[in-house]
Amino acid sequence: MPFTVYEHGAVAGWDVARPLRPGRSAGISLAGFRYRSAGSADLPVIPHPAVTVVVEFGDGSLVMGDASGWQQRGSLVAGLVPGAVRVRGENVTCVEVHVSPVVAHAVLGICPAELDRTVVALDDLWGRDAARLREQLGDAPSWEDRFTLTDALFSHRRGTGPPADxxxxxxxxxxxxxxxxxxxxxxxxxxxxxxxxxxxxxxxxxxxxxxxxxxxxxxxxxxxxxxxxxxxxxxxxxxxxxxxxxxxxxxxxxxxxxxxxxxxxxxxxxxxxxxxxxxxxxxx
Structure with a gap:
């Protein structure tokens, strides 16, 4: 299915999309990425004050790894400081979600303390919910539709874990x-x-x-x-x-x-x- 293009910006072979309006869930921010150049993408993971969820979809491949040879493939959840790691892949298309650590446990079902310098597979946390979201993102005709689908799932999951003090x-x-x-x-x-x-x-x-x-x-x-x-x-x-x-x-x-x-x-x-x-x- 062809993409309905919504680009906020493009740099170094990447198209970057952002929602037109804020989502329903406080503490959650969304962005979309698509690598449009030939060859393999290779970018550092810049530490951010948020738990990062990457939901990949489509026919591409997404791999996060470091110089030691460690790798995590596919959709993932990364703690606040995953270490000096890079993302690589071909034909990468994904929605990235930044979750404030003070709402992460309530939404993701895992405490950020359990993600210290760790990256885990999203499927291990969410099971069928993760697979279903990938299927929906792949079928959606536009970035705005993908953001709506992702925001709806994160809103639905709020309350999975306890709130922060x-x-x-x-x-x-x-x-x-x-x-x-x-x-x-x-x-x-x-x-x-x-x-x-x-x-x-x-x-x-x-x-x-x-x-x-x-x-x-x-x-x-x-x-x-x-x-x-x-x-x-x-x-x-x-x-x-x-x-x-x-x-x-x-x-x-x-x-x-x-x-x-x-x-x-x-x-x-x-x-x-x-x-x-x-x-x-x-x-x-």
Whole structure:
């Protein structure tokens, strides 16, 4: 069946689609990807402050792996920091879903803490629901239809697991709004918990301790600044790093490459188009 093309942007062989309107489920964001070039796609997985669900469909192949030889094929669920891994494949077409860690357990049925540096097959979590969604996505005539189908399933599954504590949700929201610049002591005081209780409850429900979460969110903001063309020195100074060496070490830890290499990688450009904050417009 031919595609009804809806492209928000295209870069390095990838068409990127985004929904025209917000979905029904708070804490869930969607984007669509299609690799239209000959040969094999090869992109880094840029750590994001969300649990990532990739639902592949069509005739292509999707493989996530790292330098050690580890691989996960097909639709998958990745934790907040999967490590320095890359996505490869031919004729890749997929819907990618970012799920806030404070709603992930309720929607996915698995706590983010169980996904620490781990990638699991979506079929192992959802069984027939995953297979049915792939079939529906393959039959859908447009990206907007695919987003509607995906959003409906995620909304239906809400309540599969327990909700996060309100204090954990508040602390997470504060980290996001501050772009990772808030102190853990201040977070604990704001939610009315001791630092130890915040660390324990936050780690068990989000999958990262608060300090690590602030580091991830800060890095994510820095990565956006790098791909926008800002210098490493400026990004380090304005994103809360001690110096350029600090940013260099953190980028290596999250991605396996230097800030300069990350800024030049098409994967970061694709990622920025997919998860930009501005609303897209539809094209014929």
């Amino acid at each position: 309100p204090e954990v949700v508040r602390a997470w929201d504060r980290i996001i709004v501050s772009r990772g610049s808030v102190r853990v002591e201040d977070l604990a005081a704001e939610v009315g918990w001791s630092r130890r209780r915040l660390w324990s409850r936050f780690r068990s429900q989000v999958g990262l301790p608060p300090k690590r979460a602030t580091t991830l969110v800060r890095f994510r903001h820095a990565a956006h600044r790098l791909t926008a063309g800002d210098s490493t020195a400026r990004v380090a100074a304005e994103c809360g790093y001690a110096d350029q060496s600090h940013l260099h070490r953190e980028t290596l830890a999250f991605t396996g490459v230097t800030p300069a290499a990350l800024a030049a990688d098409p994967g970061l450009a694709v990622d920025d188009i997919a998860w930009a904050s501005t609303a897209p417009t539809e094209t014929a």
